[in-house]
Amino acid sequence: MKQFMDENFLLQSETAQKLYHSYAADVPILDYHCHINPQEIYEDRQFENITQVWLGGDHYKWRFMRSCGVDEKYITGDASDKEKFLKWAEVLGKAIGNPLFHWSHLELKKYFGYNGVLNKKTAEEVWELCNKRLAEKDMSVRNIIRQSNVTLICTTDDPVDSLEWHKKIAEDDSFDVQVLPAWRPDKAMNIEKVTYLDYIAQLSDVSGIKVDTFAALKKALSNRMDFFASMGCSVSDHALEYVMYAPASDDEIEAIFAKRLSGEGVTREEELKFKTAFMLFVGTEYTKRNWVMQLHYGCKRDNNTPMFDRLGPDTGYDCINNYAPSSEMADFLNFLNKSGNLPKTIIYSLNPNDNQAIGTILGCFQDSTAVAKIQQGSAWWFNDHKTGMQDQMISLANLGNLSGFVGMLTDSRSFLSYTRHDYFRRILCNLIGGWVENGEFPADYDTLEEIVKGICYNNSVNYFGFNLKTC
Secondary structure, eight states: OOOTTOTTTTOOSHHHHHHIIIIITTSOEEEOSOOOOHHHHHTTOOOSSHHHHHTSSOHHHHHHHHHTTOOGGGTTSSSOHHHHHHHHHHHHTTOTTOHHHHHHHHHHHHHHOOOSOOSTTTHHHHHHHHHHHHTSGGGSHHHHHHHTTEEEEEOOBOTTOOOHHHHHHHTOTTOOSEEEOOBOOHHHHOTTSTTHHHHHHHHHHHHTSOOOSHHHHHHHHHHHHHHHHHTTOOEEEEEESOOOOOOOOHHHHHHHHHHHHTTOOOOHHHHHHHHHHHHHHHHHHHHHHTOEEEEEEOEEOOOOHHHHHHHOSSSSOOEEOOOOOHHHHHHHHHHHHHTTOOOEEEEEESOGGGHHHHHHHHHHSOOTTSTTSEEEOOOOGGGOSHHHHHHHHHHHHHHSOGGGOOOOOOOOSOTTTTHHHHHHHHHHHHHHHHHHHTTSSOOOHHHHHHHHHIIIIIHHHHHHTOSOOOO
16 A cells, blocks of 8 residues: 555656656746736735635635535634634545645645644644744745746736736846736626626726727727736636627627617627627737637536625636537637637636547647647646546547647645646656556657656746746
8 A cells, every 4th residue: 555645646657756756846837827916926925824825715625615514604704713724624634535635735745844644633733833834934925936936927817907016026126936917808808797887987997098889998908908918918818608609790799889888788699799709809919919818618607696695706606517619619719710810729618528629629720830829728627636637638638739738727826726736747747657658658758758848837938938948
């Protein structure tokens, strides 16, 4: 029986161990998509206790606690930080088969030097150990990032954001990790939302362009893209509940937009026509700027209405949507491609049943302008566990170019989540190592080194065009 989480954790062959320890373990991390707060990076926040850094906004953990029957008081309620931690420790001890068990112990090992198992028996010990460690200067936010060997971070930012914290970080010579904005214009697109008119007024103020037509909206967004680009942005991100509807004429889109600006609601058909026009516009703009377009879909959000009313979004009440828009995605990419305006694109579906469909779509639009110009994104959210990661990479390898894959993203609000990259790298090396051991790929270590380092780091440096050295 193997020891729990030893140095060869998840590495089931000698080849896997060589690939990981020789090529993957020490390669830097490029965090091209996350939700951490740039203000906390600039201010170099020091957390008071482990609950703040571990449970303060982690709906992955909240969902598991609820599934174990923990009262909401100890999750998002008014229980003390220590009480919340003790409840988490109690349920974590039984989280067999859940990636949270692995992630949590990888974090305890890397950042706190704890090699034991966290459960109700050890909770007090770990609480004291972690809080003592967090009080030390080398556990501030910036130092956690440095310890994690991170070279660049892309946050997630709205078009109206001033990006003041990004500017301050860039001007601070004492911190050498790049922190760049990523463009997330969902609020400008979601015409059906009750808050839409307030948002448009805010966009008008920030851009200096009165948004009273769709043409003016496009001008305002282009203005803000120029500003984001001046701050180093080269990545966009979209959360979509649809992909493509039959394109409408400019006059029809103007009429839909005018109707909404007048205070009226729009029909579902009008909403989808508008969103399609919006996405075709921004896709074209991304091509002009050589930005990467990331598309996330397959999520049904805010399913528990009473809890949404109480806690708001992103609190653990979302699920996988069975909608699999493969034909619509192909139509969307083709429409941009016909006019020469298809940018580098990464497609993520929350539904793992979409893996093969996405894999076949990629092959329709690859060209010589970039290696794997159209990418399948890393296993995401409900899929970033061992099985999900393996399935995504096997599907990509079967149908496309795994060696050109841009690899893992953090997609987290926690500064301790960088151990997920280590988790991914172990799974990657075990997968490739298994193919080599089984005689399905030669033991050509020059090529294997290039593939492993590429997926772990170098591919994302080259694909996004960041000012970083490859390794």
